[in-house]
Amino acid sequence: MEMKEMTYKDAIKLAMSEEMRKDENIIFIGEDIGLYGGAFGVSVGMFEEFGEERVRDTPISEAVIAGAAAGAAATGLRPICEMMFGDFITIAMDNLVNQAAKMRYMFGGKAKVPMTMRLPFGSGTGAAAQHTQSLEAWLCHVPGLKVVSASTPAEAKGLLKAAIRDDNPVCFIEHKLLYKMKGEVPVDDEYIVPLGVSDVKREGTDVTIVSYGTMLYRVLEAAEAVAKEGISVEVIDPRTLYPMDTATIIESVKKTGRAIVVHEACKTGGLGGEIAAAISESEAFDFLDAPVLRLGGLDTPIPYNRNLEAAAIPTVDKIKDAIYKVMNR
């Protein structure tokens, strides 16, 4: 496969651009995504390539971004939306949850709502409580939605293309701290990472850690560190958070007998509980040598101060401690 090095955000742009070149029913809407290129510069240049008919700046009106996308999708377009910050989905929830996600079911299967909602989530930017949340757990509780999280530039391309091609409303989670991350990305414009397939990011035999987003990298770092001490960690990235391929996770846990889930979102009510429970109620239960541990963000809003902000989410050290904890039993 021919590869090219690029940033995560350029991979996102590439995915959108390639799909838009192939299918003129795809339009892209959001706040300041045109000339400005989006708050994080993801779409710089797309306005120039596709023009204002297809790359559409909206007013600051998150409800109608989601709702218009739903209406456009139900009638034949395939809109991609950008929420400037994922936190603003609070304003779009009705259109996303009560309209887009339910239309098909309520209408007896006779609607198709192919829209993609890009959501920059996560902290580490010093932007404080209203610009740093990780709200994926909400979305994973809404039948009709799919929820996807990309951790590498290549996956950003492949998963986003799959999301755009999917005939359902897909929430595509981007972690802001990954935007500048570089990686090899397949140039093939048919390169797709299918939805609904978890990925083993690192093989191991002693403990399974499930993680995604920026936390994945802390997990991998912790895994390297404990490897030197003889602990072999398997790391799984679900990639599609909802509906999730738990089979891959369960297989892994049957092998390792130990599991940890790590995410940045507040621990309570986060996906960690869902994943831990899914593992425990599966046939992996009989293989468990220790309870499934969850490591999540503190149950607080994200504070502004740099040190406090860093203290609010899992660190490599905390992940290592969790590994020791499950190993010591």
Next chain:
Amino acid sequence: MEMKEMTYKDAIKLAMSEEMRKDENIIFIGEDIGLYGGAFGVSVGMFEEFGEERVRDTPISEAVIAGAAAGAAATGLRPICEMMFGDFITIAMDNLVNQAAKMRYMFGGKAKVPMTMRLPFGSGTGAAAQHTQSLEAWLCHVPGLKVVSASTPAEAKGLLKAAIRDDNPVCFIEHKLLYKMKGEVPVDDEYIVPLGVSDVKREGTDVTIVSYGTMLYRVLEAAEAVAKEGISVEVIDPRTLYPMDTATIIESVKKTGRAIVVHEACKTGGLGGEIAAAISESEAFDFLDAPVLRLGGLDTPIPYNRNLEAAAIPTVDKIKDAIYKVMNR
């Protein structure tokens, strides 16, 4: 304690009315709560007693209901809000989550937001997908909010009074099917059920079932049924869903060695995962003879047709099956 029989909804009205008589900083706002008495008739007569200054019909504007409540609460009032249906909270999420819940933290502890948001949740009414959701799991993922669920008329009174007196934004979940349920309610106007205390609704030794809302009654029915077969079920109602008193649950599981969580909300992403994970990662793990089971609603929107609607959520039979399942190990 002197008791009086009344319905769940009258107990809610009583709680609001007693508190409003005691504290004139309490106002009540919502759609058609005045003369009409609310969509479910909860507040019939309050308008007449307290007048239009204190019982305020709003336009159909859920965002400003939540936001105005937050602003009023931060400046010295103690608003109670009624969302006509809990489903409409999708429109109020920004004001609830990004404003009300975070104000105190963002402002360094210098705000106090004593507001109560009443949310009628749940299915069984034939009102279809947009009027039947159980969205408590979302709210239990928002630090700064408290989430309360009342299962009996007495608790409806006692917990709602505690919620109104609490200095934080409290989401008070009411299940529509309970509104007409009758029960003995303490007449004492200082009768309070404190927040943050789980309640053992039935004692037992073989399996612990955690449940709340209408599901609680199905669980109790299932417990009675299996009791005849010699299975002793302990039933725990957390009552405060966030932050939850898990200690009581964990103690119970240490005794019984088996646990099931039952809720009406969609299984995936529901509170079941949170509770199951909390049990598993506690010291109760070593006492578990079977994995913690979750029983939740199907991962679908709620359909209109009566039979389909009934099939979408846990039944007494399904609960019994779950009990057999954990017992057979």
Next chain:
Amino acid sequence: MTLAKETLVEMYLRMNHARLFEEKVAWFFSRGMVHGTTHLSVGEEASGVASCMALEEGDLVSLTHRGHSQAVGFGLDINRMMAELLGKETGYCKGKGGSMHIADIESGNLGANGIVGGGFCISAGAALTQQYKKTGKVVLCFAGDGATNEGSFHEALNLASIWKLPVIFFIENNLYAMSTPIEKHMNIQDIADRAKSYGIPGIVVDGNDPLEIYETVAKAAQEVRKGKGPVLIESKTYRWLGHSKSDAQAYRTKEELAEWKLKDPIKRLRNFMIDNKMMTAEEMDKLEEQAKQNIEAAVKFASDSPEPPIESVLEDVYA
């Protein structure tokens, strides 16, 4: 604008269908034969029917929770509507939607909506499709007076205006949002004035006059089709029945109701057609009789239809 006789005949038939359909639905409810709730539009049939009839083939509509007249007006099949009310497999939504979600995307009905104001944004989006694909079609978006106080009204009208989307926002102002009289939920006389916030035309029509409605919508559609951007139409009308299943209606007087009943839009069209010698009274009676039979047939169709299989509860979540 003079309307062809056939158009008026069809309009009259549909208005009668709408009313009889709802009377039947009310009866079902009172008998506990259907569950859930329903919002009846008796008295508002001109608004729902005449407006839709002014559309062209291929135009789209978005309906409200009070959507039966609108659906019938748009030409939906009353058999499948009735079947949906009874939760049957042959219903428009296979029994999954019920009264508040009757939809038929294929024919351009974007659905009734259980969320007050839920149609505004969806309609803007559907209009974007029409503009983008240059279909020449318009979207007719229904909403109530109360719905115009939702934030979604504001966001959708603003977007539609700046993007010049082909959408007509048609407000059925029946003077109440549930129990709340309009004077208590907004501080202006005419909702049409809200158009000024978006720099678009705002028009008031007599919501009980089918001809005025037809004409106004038809004209607006013409302009909108040309790419001139959206139009806001306020149709002043009145609902004769309670807000929903259970409503003691303490918030209004019997006199007010009686007054509005004198403005019955169905009688009005009947008289117009007779007065203008388009039809005789006997011919009109026959039309009414036909409407009744059609509704009875719909009831029979619905009653005879099968329940959806239980397994279908798990279907249709994802495409």
Next chain:
Amino acid sequence: MTLAKETLVEMYLRMNHARLFEEKVAWFFSRGMVHGTTHLSVGEEASGVASCMALEEGDLVSLTHRGHSQAVGFGLDINRMMAELLGKETGYCKGKGGSMHIADIESGNLGANGIVGGGFCISAGAALTQQYKKTGKVVLCFAGDGATNEGSFHEALNLASIWKLPVIFFIENNLYAMSTPIEKHMNIQDIADRAKSYGIPGIVVDGNDPLEIYETVAKAAQEVRKGKGPVLIESKTYRWLGHSKSDAQAYRTKEELAEWKLKDPIKRLRNFMIDNKMMTAEEMDKLEEQAKQNIEAAVKFASDSPEPPIESVLEDVYA
């Protein structure tokens, strides 16, 4: 309305504080000494400062993401503001809020808001408290031009209008919402016209004229205090710097910027005071010098202040 000299002196001092504060903040950012982002209001100081100064003791304000001038105008302590920017324990929010959340409920500052339009509903609620408790106080709610396209604008203004709440919605129309020029985000000339949707007064002011702003807000506050309901004021102004930390400003021309710089509200007030012989040029220079020293003192205060203890991350979630 002739303003007392002391008022103008204080106004001038605050406008200078605001500008110097932000210049310092920009410098911190460029050095990476603070993280996150910030929105500077350089060029808009009259809007933020003069409007707040027209308030009475006990009145309240709700600020925007571009809130430094507003906060300084309201009389917040620049030491604690600067400390907050640096994330220090002595900051208004103990370092938990940063630039976008500077708040001081005790003194009536309901907070800057990271959510565009987030203040509308909160202000309505705070005004309800004033009305209910008969305090005679008003709430001044700031928002940008772009913010008026949020649904919350519509819901809040409508509620405030029907309940006659004592709130002034003060729109700082700086012609852009981030990169989007106002012509592209709304289809009307004057945002003040949106008042018509709610049956309330809508007034346009020159947002770079501190005296006109002061006068307009003071008058509006008088009416609002009498219980006449809310007022919408549109203050036309311009931001000199980029939207936030990183902004190439491709969306506007240098000429446009240069033209607006000629309308510097600070110079304008300076000239006014000198021309009217209230102060000499030397006296004005001295005021400016004093402002500079105050800002340097604020920087020192902030720099010398301790970081919040790590454990505090867990505090202040619940009362």
